[in-house]
Amino acid sequence: MKKLSYILLYICLGIVAVFQLLPIIWLFLFSLKSNREIFGGNPFALPREWLWENYAKVWEGGIGLYFFNSVWITVVAIILTALFASMATFAITRMHWKLDKLVLGLFMVGLMIPIHSAIIPLFSMFLNVNLIDNPISIVLTYTAYNLPITMMILLGFYYTLPREIEEAAIMDGCSIHRLFFRIILPMTTPVLSTIVIINMIYNWNEFVFVNTFISSDQYKTLTVGIQNFIGQYMTDWGAIGATLIISLLPILIAFIFFSNKVVEGISSSAVKG
Amino acid sequence: MNKVMSNKWMIAFYIMPALLMVAFLIFIPLGLSAYYGLMEWDGIGAMEFIGMENYITAIQDAAFWDSALHSFLLAVFSTLSLIVYLAISMILASKIKGADILRKIYLIPMLLSSVAIAQLWIKVFNPANGMLNRALMWLGVENPPAWLANPDIVLYAIFVPILWQYAGFYILIYYAALKNIPESLIEAAKIDGATPIQIAYRIKLPLIKGIVKVTVVLAIVGSLKYFDLIYVMTNGGPNGASEVMASYMYKLAFSTNEFGYGSAIGFLLLIITLIVTVIVRKLTEDKENIQY
Numbered sequence: 265m266k267k268l269s270y271i272l273l274y275i276c277l278g279i280v281a282v283f284q285l286l287p288i289i290w291l292f293l294f295s296l297k298s299n300r301e302i303f304g305g306n307p308f309a310l311p312r313e314w315l316w317e318n319y320a321k322v323w324e325g326g327i328g329l330y331f332f333n334s335v336w337i338t339v340v341a342i343i344l345t346a347l348f349a350s351m352a353t354f355a356i357t358r359m360h361w362k363l364d365k366l367v368l369g370l371f372m373v374g375l376m377i378p379i380h381s382a383i384i385p386l387f388s389m390f391l392n393v394n395l396i397d398n399p400i401s402i403v404l405t406y407t408a409y410n411l412p413i414t415m416m417i418l419l420g421f422y423y424t425l426p427r428e429i430e431e432a433a434i435m436d437g438c439s440i441h442r443l444f445f446r447i448i449l450p451m452t453t454p455v456l457s458t459i460v461i462i463n464m465i466y467n468w469n470e471f472v473f474v475n476t477f478i479s480s481d482q483y484k485t486l487t488v489g490i491q492n493f494i495g496q497y498m499t500d501w502g503a504i505g506a507t508l509i510i511s512l513l514p515i516l517i518a519f520i521f522f523s524n525k526v527v528e529g530i531s532s533s534a535v536k537g
Numbered sequence: 538m539n540k541v542m543s544n545k546w547m548i549a550f551y552i553m554p555a556l557l558m559v560a561f562l563i564f565i566p567l568g569l570s571a572y573y574g575l576m577e578w579d580g581i582g583a584m585e586f587i588g589m590e591n592y593i594t595a596i597q598d599a600a601f602w603d604s605a606l607h608s609f610l611l612a613v614f615s616t617l618s619l620i621v622y623l624a625i626s627m628i629l630a631s632k633i634k635g636a637d638i639l640r641k642i643y644l645i646p647m648l649l650s651s652v653a654i655a656q657l658w659i660k661v662f663n664p665a666n667g668m669l670n671r672a673l674m675w676l677g678v679e680n681p682p683a684w685l686a687n688p689d690i691v692l693y694a695i696f697v698p699i700l701w702q703y704a705g706f707y708i709l710i711y712y713a714a715l716k717n718i719p720e721s722l723i724e725a726a727k728i729d730g731a732t733p734i735q736i737a738y739r740i741k742l743p744l745i746k747g748i749v750k751v752t753v754v755l756a757i758v759g760s761l762k763y764f765d766l767i768y769v770m771t772n773g774g775p776n777g778a779s780e781v782m783a784s785y786m787y788k789l790a791f792s793t794n795e796f797g798y799g800s801a802i803g804f805l806l807l808i809i810t811l812i813v814t815v816i817v818r819k820l821t822e823d824k825e826n827i828q829y
Contacts, residue, residue, distance in 0.1 A: 276625070277629060277633065280625055284642060284646055285642060287658070287701075290661075307671050348555040351552070351555065355551035356552070358542065359547070361545075367556060370559065370560075374559050374564075376758075377563055378758075378806060378807060380786060381804060382567055383803070384573065384786075384796055385569035387580075387791075388569075388580065389565075404562060408562035408563055411555050430542075434541050434542070440547050465648055469651065469653075476791065487650050490652060504660070505660075512650075519641075519648055527640075527644070527709060531710060531713055
């Protein structure tokens with residue numbers, strides 16, 4: 265009886281897993297097929313011929329450029345976010361000043377703001393300073409909008425750092441910059457890796473800002489790029505599948521290697537409204 | 538020590554980069570959104586002050602109310618689906634082998650971009666060759682529907698990938714909360730003869746009430762401002778049948794150049810989100826705090 269109910273529970277859990285994975289597996293399979301095989305054959309059969317040229321075709325056809333843009337914008341925004349968030353968290357948790365609680369409150373309110381309420385004014389602000397159709401606008405918005413959640417994750421860690429370390433360092437005549445960059449920052453490596461991966465997911469997948477602020481093909485990132493691109497290949501399912509798989513791959517690979525960090529980061533982002 | 542750590546210049550040096558970015562790119566735009574909402578403006582030409590007229594227009598705008606209704610429907614479905622996620626998490630947290638790998642598999646859709654999910658599900662819903670209709674035809678269903686082209690079902694069709702996307706997230710949160718419940722409490726209940734259903738409903742659920750509350754707020758607020766996937770999948774169509782508040786606002790500003798009216802809707806979206814958050818928090822407020 266007990267065994268039977270366990271089997272039933274496993275079947276439930278298995279069905280959910282299949283539901284979550286099946287569309288992605290189907291996508292991978294048709295990314296390697298020709299239209300004839302996709303429309304004619306069994307959707308879940310392995311490709312008769314593995315058409316890796318679908319991937320080469322879309323990469324050469326423009327996806328390579330979008331991929332490159334996504335990589336550098338993601339990386340620059342991650343570095344800025346991690347640096348500024350660490351500095352601000354350091355100032356709030358370790359330095360002595362009156363308005364620290366108020367400033368912290370401001371950052372935390374930033375967690376609840378729906379970005380769509382700000383997008384029209386942001387657009388006109390960037391238009392006024394000539395940053396529309398300039399990737400700087402994207403890097404700036406990614407950094408600003410990820411700061412609150414990043415600081416949220418950092419805060420808990422900073423509060424646990426022992427005060428004796430900085431007291432000893434300052435006694436020895438260590439400057440604040442040295443204390444922060446040489447002692448505190450290296451100590452936060454475990455939590456830094458969590459925020460890097462969570463920022464990577466956010467930046468890599470972001471769509472609205474790029475779609476609104478960037479119009480030239482040369483600056484588009486993958487999320488917006490694949491939008492246009494798929495328009496061109498409307499009827500070539502293999503090409504569309506290959507494009508989508510390329511766009512998913514970096515995050516999936518990161519997930520395979522750092523799944524615990526991803527889980528940790530996503531759980532702490534639960535508070536992000 | 539205190540002197541070094543309370544040097545005003547140093548504090549400014551560390552706090553200002555982040556503070557300025559958040560001020561200029563989050564708070565000032567929000568203020569401007571309220572301000573633009575009072576203007577007649579096409580985004581380029583001169584602004585004209587028209588007071589509350591945009592808000593009056595919104596109240597009389599049937600298309601806006603339709604989009605608001607769709608957003609609220611999504612909120613209802615997302616909230617109801619939490620019950621299913623909670624049940625799955627309860628199973629997962631009950632000493633199941635492979636629970637860790639399963640919850641990670643569930644999480645995968647959450648890691649993908651909304652654009653990729655939208656494009657994938659456009660294909661899943663494809664009338665002739667999509668995964669869904671191929672399966673239905675194989676099961677013997679004749680003429681399965683054109684999911685995204687039929688105004689009567691398109692809204693519910695696009696709810697499916699949205700739920701698919703977030704299921705793993707909520708399961709992850711519930712699972713973590715359930716794993717925090719001390720084993721001794723469950724054992725004690727078992728010794729007293731409680732059935733698994735009783736344990737789930739009378740012991741586990743009350744103990745994770747705080748987290749459930751947080752997820753209800755997240756699901757509702759997240760639904761009200763939901764945008765990306767719908768914009769890519771249907772762009773609100775056919776004929777407004779899947780329009781939501783955020784996509785309606787976006788269309789007003791960036792397709793028809795009604796920046797003033799769009800800003801007013803954007804500001805309404807912010808206010809509605811904040812009000813709903815407060816209401817949900819109040820409704821689910823705890824009279825007693827449970828400690829264990």
